[in-house]
Amino acid sequence: MAAIPFDQLDGEIWFNGEFVPWKDAKIHVLTHGLHYASAVFEGERAYGGRIFKLTEHNQRLHQSADILGFKIPYSVDELDSASKELLKRQGFSEAYVRPIAWRGSEQMGVSAQNSRINVAIAIWQWGSYFNPAEKLKGIRLDIAEYRRPDPRTAPSKSKAAGLYMICTISKHAAEAKGYADALMLDWRGQVAEATGANIFFVKDGVLHTPVPDCFLDGITRRTVIELAKRRGYEVVERVIMPEELSGFSECFLTGSAAEVTPVSEIGPYRFAPATITETLMNDYTKEVNPVAAAAE
Ligand SMILES: Cc1ncc(COP(=O)(O)O)c(C=O)c1O
Numbered sequence: 001m002a003a004i005p006f007d008q009l010d011g012e013i014w015f016n017g018e019f020v021p022w023k024d025a026k027i028h029v030l031t032h033g034l035h036y037a038s039a040v041f042e043g044e045r046a047y048g049g050r051i052f053k054l055t056e057h058n059q060r061l062h063q064s065a066d067i068l069g070f071k072i073p074y075s076v077d078e079l080d081s082a083s084k085e086l087l088k089r090q091g092f093s094e095a096y097v098r099p100i101a102w103r104g105s106e107q108m109g110v111s112a113q114n115s116r117i118n119v120a121i122a123i124w125q126w127g128s129y130f131n132p133a134e135k136l137k138g139i140r141l142d143i144a145e146y147r148r149p150d151p152r153t154a155p156s157k158s159k160a161a162g163l164y165m166i167c168t169i170s171k172h173a174a175e176a177k178g179y180a181d182a183l184m185l186d187w188r189g190q191v192a193e194a195t196g197a198n199i200f201f202v203k204d205g206v207l208h209t210p211v212p213d214c215f216l217d218g219i220t221r222r223t224v225i226e227l228a229k230r231r232g233y234e235v236v237e238r239v240i241m242p243e244e245l246s247g248f249s250e251c252f253l254t255g256s257a258a259e260v261t262p263v264s265e266i267g268p269y270r271f272a273p274a275t276i277t278e279t280l281m282n283d284y285t286k287e288v289n290p291v292a293a294a295a296e
Pocket of ligand 1: 043167193194195196197198215216217218219220221254255256257
């Protein structure tokens with residue numbers, strides 16, 4: 001049986017300051033955000049009834065909108081409160097949280113200076129981002145044809161909807177070949193990230209990860225770097241070229257949706273999830289849900 005479409009789920013959505021029935025949270029086809037990708041969003045997870053790093057996500061939502069030239073008409077505090085209240089009303093303790101802000105339908109055309117800035121938050125239950133059985137063995141990545149753009153050609157520090165166009169194309173191409181996802185290089189040919197997550201490698205007990213100068217410096221990426229340092233692991237942020245991939249023993253992805261996901265293959269390169277990946281997966285699970293970890 002087909003899964004229930006997202007517009008047919010039950011519950012409520014926070015929409016421009018009000019809680020509205022899920023199925024009524026609709027917009028018009030002549031919405032600037034739909035035609036011109038004037039939209040920014042976040043992806044968060046709640047664990048044990050608490051949204052992990054909620055304020056950091058809402059701060060990034062504001063920054064993303066600033067980069068696209070619009071101001072979100074709700075403060076970070078207001079968005080934090082709305083998200084917490086919505087999580088309670090939805091009745092979930094483990095959930096995915098999706099705030100989005102976009103230019104409305106007041107003006108069509110490339111210029112839309114006076115359009116209303118709309119904001120919505122939806123919360124639903126979303127399990128593992130990757131197939132759970134595959135996730136434990138390590139997922140397989142293809143190498144994408146599209147590259148993360150030069151920051152002079154795209155607002156690469158914004159979590160902007162338009163930047164996901166090449167991610168969806170790349171992920172679909174990878175899935176068509178039987179892969180779970182794709183590694184994207186950047187405009188210079190350097191290793192960048194997956195289509196919705198950052199990437200780490202391990203060599204001789206040291207972690208290596210690309211410098212996030214043209215893609216998101218993920219909140220999970222920063223959390224995992226902190227967890228690794230707490231364990232005494234060395235973390236090197238540097239330029240990584242694809243030819244170097246044969247020299248790494250472990251590889252994993254990080255992201256709010258992906259959490260810490262081991263990788264077993266990238267194109268012709270092979271990795272074996274081992275101690276460091278497992279340790280950081282476990283440490284991340286404890287970090288996001290300290291109450292559950294304390295009860296163990
Ligand atoms: C393209 C991309 N890179 C990296 C990340 C990881 O970011 P975060 O850890 O803040 O979720 C995400 C997920 O939001 C993403 O979509």
